[in-house]
Amino acid sequence: MDQFLQQMVNGLSLGSIYALIALGYTMVYGIIKLINFAHGDIYMIGAYIGFAATTYVHLGFFPALILSMIVCAILGMIIERVAYKPLRNSSRITVLITAIGVSLLLEYSMMFFVGAEVRSYPKVLTNHLFHFGGVRVNMQQIYILVTAVALMILLQYIVTKTKTGKAMRAVSIDKDAAQLMGIRVDKTISITFAIGSAFAGAAGVLVGIYYNSIDPLMGMMPGLKAFVAAVFGGIGSIPGAMIGGLAIGIMETLVAGYGNSMYRDAAVFAFLILILILKPSGLLGKNEREKV
Amino acid sequence: MLEIKNLNVHYGVIHALKNASLTVNKGEIVTLIGANGAGKTTTLRTISGLNNATSGEIFLEGQNITNLPAPDRVELGLSQVPEGRRVFPEMSVLENLELGAFLRKDKTNIKKDLEHIYELFPILGKRKHQSSGTLSGGEQQMLAMGRALMSQPKILLLDEPSMGLAPLLVREIFKIITDINNSGTTILLVEQNASMALSIAHRAYVIENGSIVMSGTGEELAKSSEIQKAYLGGK
Numbered sequence: 348m349d350q351f352l353q354q355m356v357n358g359l360s361l362g363s364i365y366a367l368i369a370l371g372y373t374m375v376y377g378i379i380k381l382i383n384f385a386h387g388d389i390y391m392i393g394a395y396i397g398f399a400a401t402t403y404v405h406l407g408f409f410p411a412l413i414l415s416m417i418v419c420a421i422l423g424m425i426i427e428r429v430a431y432k433p434l435r436n437s438s439r440i441t442v443l444i445t446a447i448g449v450s451l452l453l454e455y456s457m458m459f460f461v462g463a464e465v466r467s468y469p470k471v472l473t474n475h476l477f478h479f480g481g482v483r484v485n486m487q488q489i490y491i492l493v494t495a496v497a498l499m500i501l502l503q504y505i506v507t508k509t510k511t512g513k514a515m516r517a518v519s520i521d522k523d524a525a526q527l528m529g530i531r532v533d534k535t536i537s538i539t540f541a542i543g544s545a546f547a548g549a550a551g552v553l554v555g556i557y558y559n560s561i562d563p564l565m566g567m568m569p570g571l572k573a574f575v576a577a578v579f580g581g582i583g584s585i586p587g588a589m590i591g592g593l594a595i596g597i598m599e600t601l602v603a604g605y606g607n608s609m610y611r612d613a614a615v616f617a618f619l620i621l622i623l624i625l626k627p628s629g630l631l632g633k634n635e636r637e638k639v
Numbered sequence: 640m641l642e643i644k645n646l647n648v649h650y651g652v653i654h655a656l657k658n659a660s661l662t663v664n665k666g667e668i669v670t671l672i673g674a675n676g677a678g679k680t681t682t683l684r685t686i687s688g689l690n691n692a693t694s695g696e697i698f699l700e701g702q703n704i705t706n707l708p709a710p711d712r713v714e715l716g717l718s719q720v721p722e723g724r725r726v727f728p729e730m731s732v733l734e735n736l737e738l739g740a741f742l743r744k745d746k747t748n749i750k751k752d753l754e755h756i757y758e759l760f761p762i763l764g765k766r767k768h769q770s771s772g773t774l775s776g777g778e779q780q781m782l783a784m785g786r787a788l789m790s791q792p793k794i795l796l797l798d799e800p801s802m803g804l805a806p807l808l809v810r811e812i813f814k815i816i817t818d819i820n821n822s823g824t825t826i827l828l829v830e831q832n833a834s835m836a837l838s839i840a841h842r843a844y845v846i847e848n849g850s851i852v853m854s855g856t857g858e859e860l861a862k863s864s865e866i867q868k869a870y871l872g873g874k
């Protein structure tokens with residue numbers, strides 16, 4: 348039992364990181380129907396910003412987190428403006444291919460500028476271990492969970508209560524009708540990229556602290572898994588991305604803990620195939636008809 | 640109030656609006672009638688800024704708005720109830736109405752206007768927390784109209800508000816349109832239901848295949864034999 352609870356704690360930590368990344372996927376998909384393949388790389392850049400902030404500027408956890416979120420938000424807006432906005436009326440496959448291009452550009456530019464080697468985060472949090480019965484929870488895990496939950500509550504508040512959030516929802520549902528309300532579609536899309544990218548940036552810093560190692564290609568696998576999480580939750584659904592992220596994190600840890608850690612990635616993708624067969628619209632997704 | 644001059648609109652090679660000109664004076668109800676596919680929706684969407692004109696000009700209170708983005712036109716007092724209502728189905732009735740006031744900052748007046756909308760359409764008040772996708776067609780039409788009014792428009796554009804509604808409801812909707820006009824809002828009404836539209840309009844235009852072919856007072860057109868034959872089912 349203790350071992351199971353321990354796996355759950357580890358799974359929740361990992362899962363909340365996936366959830367943060369999945370939110371960006373799902374928000375961007377919701378608003379422009381694009382699977383933003385560069386999203387995992389924004390998370391990678393976020394990890395590097397956090398690394399630079401803690402290592403060279405000696406910032407603490409929260410300042411580094413906020414700095415990374417701001418830089419990633421700006422980066423996300425620039426990418427949207429430069430790469431995707433000119434393609435607003437192009438076919439979806441064109442934009443998708445562009446997204447893959449942006450992803451490769453980010454990965455290999457980082458490799459060029461910072462080198463391909465793995466780097467370690469400095470110790471920004473104490474190594475304190477808390478014991479709850481036989482279950483151990485370390486300081487990093489507490490920070491990850493608290494930060495992720497706080498960000499998700501903040502997002503939920505923005506989306507449901509603020510004017511900006513309502514504009515985001517309106518544009519996701521019907522761009523023409525949104526414009527007739529006086530909502531500026533381009534600006535709203537830009538804000539969506541900013542928020543999604545800021546969340547990826549936060550996830551990057553959390554992972555740097557948790558796993559203590561980062562490299563320019565670190566965004567690929569978590570990016571894909573967060574994408575699976577978003578699909579599982581129902582792409583376009585914000586609560587879906589949160590649940591999906593946690594579920595994938597827990598599943599992965601359980602497979603690694605009880606089965607064979609070699610299969611953890613395979614399990615996630617097998618799961619994706621299962622979802623696509625059984626319930627392609629995901630847990631909370633709408634069965635939407637493809638518009639022609 | 641609103642004037643369009645020699646407007647042309649293309650969808651690729653389709654020439655959907657051909658040299659269309661029309662004027663709506665302050666305080667009027669003007670209707671644009673025509674068969675399905677004549678170019679009525681295209682006209683309204685171009686006035687609202689959802690479609691671009693290939694040539695021609697649009698003036699709102701003397702200001703050239705031809706190249707303004709749609710949200711700027713809303714800010715200047717133009718509001719459209721689109722064809723097919725286009726309410727935001729996942730959102731509540733109240734959220735839809737609040738989005739109508741998106742550009743306004745006068746919170747207390749927004750509250751008052753909400754109450755006013757609930758007086759105009761009591762059913763919306765009863766269903767304010769219900770998600771608008773669950774409303775009936777007539778209720779959605781009322782919501783779309785209420786939402787458009789929440790921007791405090793000087794001119795309201797309505798695209799086939801009677802579409803798909805039972806005759807009794809159509810009469811109610813048209814009565815409300817007259818009420819809205821009586822309280823000072825200028826109206827441009829697009830309709831296939833020519834007899835109803837002509838009965839409440841001060842003036843009317845007839846559009847055929849993208850060209851405006853006739854205009855006159857509502858009464859004149861209702862009596863015209865050509866209109867009788869083409870749109871009113873007369874002999």
Ligand SMILES: Nc1ncnc2c1ncn2[C@@H]1O[C@H](COP(=O)(O)OP(=O)(O)O)[C@@H](O)[C@H]1O
Pocket residue numbers: 650653655673674675676677678679680681682
């Ligand atoms: N998005 C579009 N793409 C191509 N053609 C269109 C589009 N919208 C309308 N049309 C064409 O333009 C003409 C006018 O359409 P519309 O303005 O919708 O007419 P109405 O509202 O009077 O029924 C029709 O021939 C229609 O097929």
Ligand SMILES: [Mg+2]
Pocket residue numbers: 676679680681722799
């Ligand atoms: Mg039409």
